[in-house]
Amino acid sequence: MSNMVSIEGLTVTFTGRGKPVRAVDHVSLELEKGSVLVLLGESGSGKSVTLRSLLRLHPEKTAKVEGRIMVDGHDIMALSKEGIGAVRGRTVSMIFQEPMLALDPVYTLGQQITEAILRHEEVTPQEAHARALELFEKVQIPSPERRLNAYPHEMSGGMRQRAMIALALACKPKVLLADEPTTALDATVQIQILLLLRALQRELGLSIVFVTHDIGVAVEIADRIAVMYAGRIVESGSVADILHAPRHPYTRGLLASRVERAKKGDRLKTIPGSPPDLTALPPGCAFAPRCDMASQACREKVPDLVTGPYDHAVACLNA
Secondary structure: OOEEEEEEEEEEEEOOOOOOEEEEEEEEEEEEOOOEEEEEOOOOOOHHHHHHHOOOOOOOOOEEEEEEEEEOOEEHHHOOHHHHHHHEOOOEEEEOOOHHHHOOOOOOHHHHHHHHHHHHOOOOHHHHHHHHHHHHHHOOOOOHHHHHOOOHHHOOHHHHHHHHHHHHOOOOOOEEEEEOOOOOOOHHHHHHHHHHHHHHHHHHOOEEEEEEOOHHHHHHHOOEEEEEEOOEEEEEEEHHHHHHOOOOHHHHHHHHOOHHHOOOOOOOOOOOOOOOOOOOOOOOOOOHHHOOOOOOOOOOOOOOOEEOHHHOEEOOOOO
16 A cells, blocks of 8 residues: 655754744654544644644744655655645645634635635636535535535534535545644534544545544544654554554553543543653653653663554653
8 A cells, every 4th residue: 555645754843032942853654545644642742743744834934844745746845835835735635623713704615615626626616616515515514505605603613624624625635634623622523523534534535644632532533543742753553553552651641541441439540740841852752751661761862763563663662
């Protein structure tokens, strides 16, 4: 199976008034055609920064992006502004975390979707409108013709997210990026969106990179999971590997802290401490200050990501 996305040594450093912040540090990932890869980790672990790098959305003046990113044969880092503009939406598209902020409040949803179609394809406005209606039906928006004429503020959170998915699919992309698309939704709507995305992925043969901090969400949609901490991949493997045979202490901590595993009256387990300051990372493993297995060697050397049987990789000296 060929790879739709290949990332090698991605490093993203933000420079501003203070110290440089290395938000992503030598990340390498692969996404197979027709599969779902989930980037899992706490806020500030580098998940969304990695995702946005695939579309070159970081401001050039304040972000230094190094490494190699290939998407469906396109060298993203080498493309011109016109070239990356042609790739966005057509080859790779994105569902943003908060559709109320991502959608333009002064245009109807139908206008925004037809504009995207007309930008990338040689079709008439009537054909673009028909495609937009078909997309609204596909993402299961009730009364789709009427909803095309609605503005974002006239829709509920769940309906806006469905409209955002329709917009992302407007130009038939091969790769879909989803940046925590269910975070702002209640539990019932959240599972509906996850089931919808999984169904669309199978129907359209999409390759998806999905970002979340919720391991329950990751298990519902992923084929493979890459766990991120302090800008690095600390463990990656199949859903079964991560769920039933986690090897990194951080992954085990995430699994142990799930509410579903707790019994009534039990105290919830938590990972002690806080994520590290990315401007002043410790010399060794970034998780060592929070890890009950850490040795002196862990505090001195950054562990390499070592791949074991069944393509299950871990970056831990004690794994």
